[in-house]
Amino acid sequence: MYVPSIHKANDPTDVYDYIQANGFATLVSELDGRQMATHIPMILDQDKQGDYHLLSHIAVANKQKESFDGQKELLAIFMEQHAYVSSSWYNHVNVPTWNYIAVHAYGPVSILSVEELHDSMHKLVHKYEDGRAGRFNIKDMPADMLQAHLKGVVGFSMKIERIESSYKLSQNRNDEDYKNVIDQLEKTGDKGSQDIAQQMNKLRS
Numbered sequence: 291m292y293v294p295s296i297h298k299a300n301d302p303t304d305v306y307d308y309i310q311a312n313g314f315a316t317l318v319s320e321l322d323g324r325q326m327a328t329h330i331p332m333i334l335d336q337d338k339q340g341d342y343h344l345l346s347h348i349a350v351a352n353k354q355k356e357s358f359d360g361q362k363e364l365l366a367i368f369m370e371q372h373a374y375v376s377s378s379w380y381n382h383v384n385v386p387t388w389n390y391i392a393v394h395a396y397g398p399v400s401i402l403s404v405e406e407l408h409d410s411m412h413k414l415v416h417k418y419e420d421g422r423a424g425r426f427n428i429k430d431m432p433a434d435m436l437q438a439h440l441k442g443v444v445g446f447s448m449k450i451e452r453i454e455s456s457y458k459l460s461q462n463r464n465d466e467d468y469k470n471v472i473d474q475l476e477k478t479g480d481k482g483s484q485d486i487a488q489q490m491n492k493l494r495s
Contacts, residue, residue, distance in 0.1 A: 291394050293456045305455045306342065308393055309334045312370035313417070317346075317448075319357035319364045319399075326354045332366060333413050335447075344395060344448040345402075345410040355444045360400040364448060368393040373483040375460065379474045380467045389471075389486050390458050397451040407445030408436075459490045468494060 299305050309332075317328045332346040344366055348354060357364065372390035377383070402410060412428050419425040428436065460471050468490065475487035 291392065291454045291456060293454060296461045297456045297458045299455045299457050302453075305393055305453060306334060308391060308455070309344075309368050309395070312368050314368075314370070315344075315346075316367040316369075317348075317354070317364060318367065319354055319362065321353065321357050326357070328352060328354050331414060331418075332448075333410060333417060335410075335413070342450040344397075344450065345413065345445070346448075347402075347407060347411065347443040347445040350442055350444050352444070355401070355446075358399040358401050358444070358446050360398050362398060363396050363451070364399050366395045366448060368395070371482050371485040371489065373475055373478075373480075373486040375471055376474070379470050380463070381470075387460075388458070389460060389475075389490070390456070391486075391489060392456045394454040395448070395450045396453070397449040399446045399448045402445035402447055404440060404445075406447070407440060407443070410445055410447075411440075457489070457493070459486065459493055461493070465494075 313331050313333060315330060315332045317330060317332075319326050328348050330346050330348060332344045335343045335345050337343060369390065369392040372388060375387045375389050377386045408428075415426065415428050419427070431439075460468055463471065472487045472490050475483040475490075478484070
């Protein structure tokens, strides 16, 4: 990913926090000379050695599983927040642009055992059910239903060997324009724009 130095994240912790908070990703791999992509939720996990992994699963009928050999490098793209920025918000003539946060994680993917798959699914459900009234728990599923579901998917772990991030948040703008972009984004009413405004506030507080 092309990332100008001004848009690079200064703290790696922020990048992992972003993945944790925005876990719906696009998993990209190459198979037989063709690109394949699957859109799935992923869980960020850290092993005892301190290495980060992305855990998830895909349908057993999905041919992308054939690229899960533990050697080929796959790409997981996380990009939740983005917003159009009008040049009318500046105090001078300029062109419109787009602000966004994007994280690319790269690494090999290995297939999980049934036990590991069950554990990763529990972590995934627990994360998104946390705090909900009448929350769902995998343990409450009938055993035969759970086993049938487990047979229909392939669990995997992607070891993050390198990571790239782009935080394009109007860093090149003066304080007046920067503040005005935040104010205008907050007025839009759409969540993506408001999230970008929040990130901009955090960046230049």
